[in-house]
Amino acid sequence: MATELQARPMAREPLSKDRVLRAAVALADGGSIESLSMRKLAHELGVVPMAIYKHMANKDELLDGMVDVVIGEIDPxxxxxxxxxxxxxxxxxxxxxxxxxxxxxxxxxxxxxxxxxxxxxxxxxxxxxxxxxxxxxxxxxxxxxxxxxxxxxxxELFNDPPDGDPKTQAxxxxxxxxxxxxxxxxxxxxxxxxxxxxxxxxxxxxxxxxxxxxxxxxxxxxxxxxxxxx
Amino acid sequence: MATELQARPMAREPLSKDRVLRAAVALADGGSIESLSMRKLAHELGVVPMAIYKHMANKDELLDGMVDVVIGEIDPxxxxxxxxxxxxxxxxxxxxxxxxxxxxxxxxxxxxxxxxxxxxxxxxxxxxxxxxxxxxxxxxxxxxxxxxxxxxxxxELFNDPPDGDPKTQAxxxxxxxxxxxxxxxxxxxxxxxxxxxxxxxxxxxxxxxxxxxxxxxxxxxxxxxxxxxx
DNA sequence: CCCTGTTGGTGTACGCTGTACACTCCGAGA
DNA sequence: TCTCGGAGTGTACAGCGTACACCAACAGGG
CATH class of the missing domain: 1.10.357.10 (Tetracycline Repressor, domain 2)
Incomplete structure (x- = not known):
């Protein structure tokens, strides 16, 4: 078709520490931290779980990297x-x-x-x-x-009161x-x-x-x- | 031998919410909180893991109970x-x-x-x-x-500095x-x-x-x- | 040009977790 | 004596992090 690049159908952009980190932060942002598993993260990246380990030593390193992302957003x-x-x-x-x-x-x-x-x-x-x-x-x-x-x-110590229906509140x-x-x-x-x-x-x-x-x-x-x- | 009680050889005292809690606190005290699993706790009590669930709804209830034990130690x-x-x-x-x-x-x-x-x-x-x-x-x-x-x-934010050998510290x-x-x-x-x-x-x-x-x-x-x- | 080594992604497998569900056994009450 | 309920058991499942062997694609050197 056009040029000699972009041959394969839907060639994913390759993984990278940065891409993994961004996906992890996004995944944790929408949902809780418990919903962040290596398997779900891999799925989100369209990749098999073990692929992440080519860019991250282990989950601890992933979490450290995520913290760094957040710290990086703080103004100087x-x-x-x-x-x-x-x-x-x-x-x-x-x-x-x-x-x-x-x-x-x-x-x-x-x-x-x-x-x-x-x-x-x-x-x-x-x-x-x-x-x-x-x-x-x-x-x-x-x-x-x-x-x-x-x-x-x-x-926060106790996140949110699970307020019931307002009729029995009295x-x-x-x-x-x-x-x-x-x-x-x-x-x-x-x-x-x-x-x-x-x-x-x-x-x-x-x-x-x-x-x-x-x-x-x-x-x-x-x-x-x-x-x-x- | 003696009375009509105490017949079976080494009859365990039965489980109870209290005994489970005390064992859990002890297990967490000696070791970290990650070393507290239902299986290890059951093993400590000389019982099969699922036995605990006759006295505790789930692990969350166990953890809540453990917190209560600690709070109970605070002076009035x-x-x-x-x-x-x-x-x-x-x-x-x-x-x-x-x-x-x-x-x-x-x-x-x-x-x-x-x-x-x-x-x-x-x-x-x-x-x-x-x-x-x-x-x-x-x-x-x-x-x-x-x-x-x-x-x-x-x-605490970062528990302890992992101090290396004192020669290279300088x-x-x-x-x-x-x-x-x-x-x-x-x-x-x-x-x-x-x-x-x-x-x-x-x-x-x-x-x-x-x-x-x-x-x-x-x-x-x-x-x-x-x-x-x- | 081929050959080879590195690098990124895959598939399988292991040991661990919490816990659902069906079971057995034993003591108490009818 | 028969039955019933509750304590403890055994098996099983889904999910977790990750070790290990493998394989395809590419790079550089002969």
Whole structure:
């Protein structure tokens, strides 16, 4: 037909580490992380499971690569502003990346040793504090304090309330109030600000920023008083 | 021989939900959580795998039960002291329980919906803030801020540095300094306070309490200024 | 030109997992 | 004594990650 290339009918573009990674991230994005198996991934790529192993040592390497993809979506540190807003911006950028890939937080936590990409991210995060005038020690403690927030997430601890039908909710609330008075009180307060009785839960973005700012403010106070005495 | 009981040679004591749970916790304690399979657990109990399913619906129920065991080890709230030291004590008690069962933090995070035992723990935690004079809203935000710390853990993010032999460490440090200057700086500062160059890592207990107190202090400030304006 | 070595994709197979389902056995109640 | 229910068993299945042998296509050198 046209040129000498493109002879075979439907010749697949060949596999590559990158193509495998992109397919894996896409597969995890649409569905949970449990739905990511080597076999399903291979099927998605139109290939036999073992073909993946020509480009990846094993599933751990695949997961590491997927984390790197997500970390790669985080904005670089912005320069020319105070440490606090720089850190705040970057962490919120990390959070946006993590929200695009809800499986990532769990995978990040599950990794035994970090990849170079992750280490580099941590290093640059440390650098933001150091150049903001923090001592080495204080930088260290501060990173521990921020915990997983430097990656833009806190553990959710119980993902979503499985809200039942709204007719029996009134009685449910009544008997809940007996055993869990404070939780009920809180749920009612939340749902008052919103529509239903057992609404879609909390405003996670607000809560994240609330905690983040509380931490940043406390950290700034420590910096001003010149560090920490252990 | 003796009485009419105890006839058969080595009659096992029968299985029970409790015995299964205790065996499962013990098995997870000595080894990681991946080493806990229904088959290994059954073997440990001297029984065939399917026997467990007469007492547990499935593995999820087993894991839930194991979490409940750990939560049950946390001290109840102490009464007659200010909210801050009461909360602090309880959280550190939770931390001790979690340190006794290192697998528990991961399992807690992985649960989709909390068990009544866990809900009760959360409720009593909320109650401690409420009776400390916190508004419902502030209590809510505060719980989010504390995150997994109410269970006594922060995610570790990378468990342990796999320190190599100490001879080549000097060169390793040198080339690490090139790519990760701030991390190297920090590692050196830590190792200076201790023995080796790539020591056993951070003092996790110190870091946990550092972050906890920073949070508690920030939270107390919020309480004094009467809540939060969103 | 052929010959050979490398590289990417295949097929088969193994040991592990959770668990459905049909079975047996034993003690208690009618 | 007969029956019934519940505890423990045995077999079986689908799914997982992946080791290993194989094979087709291509590259470079004689």
């Amino acid at each position: 540190p912005l320069t020319g502003s105070d440490w606090k807003s720089a850190v705040r911006h970057r962490i919120l950028s990390a959070r946006r990346a993590l929200l695009r890939h809800p499986w990532a937080s769990g995978v990040i936590e599950s990794r035994r040793t970090p990849t170079p990409v992750v280490v580099e991210y941590m290093d640059s995060m440390l650098g933001m504090f150091r150049s903001g005038g923090f001592s080495v020690d204080l930088t260290h403690h501060v990173m521990h304090t921020m915990g997983s927030r430097v990656f833009g997430f806190t553990q 009685t449910m609330v009544r008997e809940m109030a007996a055993t869990y008075p404070h939780i009920t009180e809180l749920l009612l307060a939340i749902s008052h600000d919103r529509g239903s009785v057992v609404g879609p839960g909390c405003d996670d973005q607000f809560e994240f920023e609330f905690a983040l700012d509380l931490l940043l403010d406390g950290i700034e106070r420590l910096r001003q008083q010149g560090g920490v005495q252990a | 709230p102490l009464t007659g002291s200010d909210w801050k030291s009461a909360v602090r004590h309880r959280i550190l008690s939770a931390r001790r329980a979690l340190l006794r069962h290192p697998w528990a933090s991961g399992v807690i995070e992985s649960r989709r919906t909390p068990t009544p035992v866990v809900v009760e723990y959360m409720d009593s935690m909320l109650g401690m803030f409420r009776s400390g004079g916190f508004s419902v809203d502030l209590t809510h935000h505060v719980m989010h801020t504390m995150g997994s710390r109410v269970f006594g853990f922060t995610q 060169t390793m440090v040198r080339e690490m300094a090139a790519t990760y200057p701030h991390i190297t700086e920090l590692l050196l500062a830590i190792s200076h306070d201790r023995g080796s160059v790539v020591g056993p890592g951070c003092d996790d207990q110190f870091e946990f309490e550092f972050a906890l107190d920073l949070l508690l202090d920030g939270i107390e400030r919020l309480r004094q200024q009467g809540g939060v304006q969103a």
